[in-house]
Amino acid sequence: MGKVKKAFGAFLVPLLSVLLAFLIGGIIMAALGANPFLAVKFLFQGAFGSKAGIGTTLTKATPLIFTALARSTETDFFRTKPSPRSPRPRP
Numbered sequence: 001m002g003k004v005k006k007a008f009g010a011f012l013v014p015l016l017s018v019l020l021a022f023l024i025g026g027i028i029m030a031a032l033g034a035n036p037f038l039a040v041k042f043l044f045q046g047a048f049g050s051k052a053g054i055g056t057t058l059t060k061a062t063p064l065i066f067t068a069l070a071r072s073t074e075t076d077f078f079r080t081k082p083s084p085r086s087p088r089p090r091p
Contacts (some may be wrong), residue, residue, distance in 0.1 A: 026036035047057045 031035040
């Protein structure tokens with residue numbers, strides 16, 4: 001049961017962060033006199049409304065996805081010095 005709870009928490013935190021960002025952005029837009037629902041509609045139409053929009057979204061998101069993937073696997077690919085976690089060579 002602990003693994004399920006941990007996995008659920010790992011999914012829930014980013015989801016709540018995105019929802020909170022949309023909420024705060026909507027409050028700011030409403031305070032400035034704009035329609036936040038219309039803004040979100042145009043945001044998603046621009047990103048996913050056409051083949052060109054999907055292509056642009058994927059083109060811009062790919063480096064971010066690969067950076068997150070490399071960071072999440074904690075590889076030593078980009079490091080020039082040995083990591084403190086690396087095993088030390090035996091004499």
